[in-house]
Every structure is written in C-alpha cells, then in structure tokens.
C-alpha cells in the first residue's frame with residue numbers, strides 16, 4: 001500500500017487492474033501471447049506457443065488463466081457449439097467469419113450502418129446492448145483442397 005504514486009499511476013495506465021484481477025507475470029505472458037496471435041487460438045495453441053518461454057507452465061494453468069483473462073475483460077472468448085473454445089486478443093468491436101470445414105476464424109469488420117440496421121430489424125422487448133454475428137463460410141485453403 002506504500003507504493004509511490006507514480007508507480008501506481010503507471011499501473012493504472014497499463015490497465016493492470018482491469019476487471020479486478022492481478023496481472024502476474026505468467027498471466028501477462030499469456031495475455032501477450034494471445035494478443036500476438038490473430039488466429040483466435042484455442043487454449044492448446046496458446047500453450048504450445050508459450051511453452052518455449054515458460055517451460056514450467058501446464059495446459060491447465062494456461063486454460064485457467066485464459067478464462068480469468070476473458071472474465072476480466074482483457075480478451076474475448078469465441079465459443080461455438082461443438083468446437084474448442086477460442087480466445088481473441090482483439091477487443092475492438094468486430095464480428096467473426098468461421099470456416100465450416102476447418103474451424104478457422106477470421107475477423108470481419110461491420111459498418112456502422114450494419115450495426116444500426118441489425119438493431120432496428122430485431123423485434124424484441126429486450127433492450128439491445130450489442131450483438132455477435134457468426135458468419136459461416138469455407139476458407140480459401142479449404143476451397144483449394146476441395147478443388148484438388
């Protein structure tokens with residue numbers, strides 16, 4: 001509690017306390033790994049990547065920390081029925097397109113017009129606070145393997 005004010009300010013700037021969890025060095029390494037991958041990795045993919053720099057970390061630890069980080073709002077969870085949970089380090093509003101053959105997920109950016117249209121077209125008594133659209137398709141790689 002006796003931290004110099006400057007130190008504390010620096011930490012707030014880095015959003016270390018976002019969502020009320022502490023960014024331990026391990027958690028930070030996991031967060032940075034997810035942020036550095038634009039493939040929406042599964043826990044296992046994050047684990048494979050981080051093992052080089054954190055040889056002692058276990059898959060269970062990576063998994064638990066990914067859950068904590070997403071609950072605290074540092075990363076997004078991308079869930080689809082019947083597929084492994086994936087994690088997204090990109091917090092900017094965006095939608096996803098998913099390949100129905102290999103499960104590859106890419107970002108799709110939605111225009112403000114589309115956001116407005118979606119909100120207007122939906123008939124509900126709910127107050128709409130947001131939406132997540134999953135667009136399904138076949139990725140260029142799978143298209144190639146289908147042609148071959």
Ligand SMILES: [Zn+2]
Nearest residue numbers: 099102139142
């Ligand atoms: Zn594919």
Ligand SMILES: [Zn+2]
Nearest residue numbers: 088090106107
């Ligand atoms: Zn994404």
